[in-house]
Amino acid sequence: MGGESNFLFRLDGTTGKLVWIEPEVWQLSDVSSWVELDIQKLLDLGEAILTAMRNKMGLPATIIRKERGVGLVPLPGKKMCREELEEVVLNAQRAIEITEVAKRVQFCAFNGGSDVWVDIGDKRYGVLSLQSYLGGIPSSRTLHVGDQFASIGANDFKARLAACTVWIANPHETVEIIQELNAYIDEYRVV
Structure with a gap:
């Protein structure tokens, strides 16, 4: 899995x-039963939040979009500290969970140890x-x-x-x- x-x-x-x-x-x-349009809306929102957090915090990272997830991944040779990763997760989780689309599609925002992801499902x-x-x-x-x-x-x-x-x-x-x-x-x- x-x-x-x-x-x-x-x-x-x-x-x-x-x-x-x-x-x-x-x-x-x-x-x-989740609708694909809702899934894409949630990922669009996740991508916008991760991009905004990267820019606001000056993080040495890039955004990667996959079919069922979007991530903030460090640039080659760079690292983000645990506190930075946690701050991004908290902001992403809170911003997404209050939206209408989050009532229809389950998601998770998480610290992967060196990156942050917003994935569909959990x-x-x-x-x-x-x-x-x-x-x-x-x-x-x-x-x-x-x-x-x-x-x-x-x-x-x-x-x-x-x-x-x-x-x-x-x-x-x-x-x-x-x-x-x-x-x-x-x-x-x-x-």
Whole structure:
């Protein structure tokens, strides 16, 4: 699952390549009912806010627009500090959430650790979509492993509404959590 809740791939065990899964197969009805014009309006608004914040704060960054997200990304060799990223997130979140279009399309504004993104959907929808796609797995049997880069309503906080969450800081911690979970399952496996 990627882009908060906007695309899904599965690993082909034979080729080792990722295979695209059409949204109609896994997307929740809430998400598939969002109107494309509203999605584009929300992204236009996100882009305008990120551009204004970049200019106002003199940030060494560029704006990148994708199909379901818009981001403020540092220029090559440049960095933005955590406080700058948080300020942009707070402004984007607040400015968008009070609009009419935000009542019709869910979104999230988040600090990605080195950049800021406004994405359509959020990780709650991503987790719920996966639970449904994988056969209706209940929240009580789901564990989300997520990066908690920010202290302010970051994108992974929404995942907690759909599943138990383990916060990690880097990929190494993800491996450790999976190994620990597997050891626990092996130890307490009912035969």
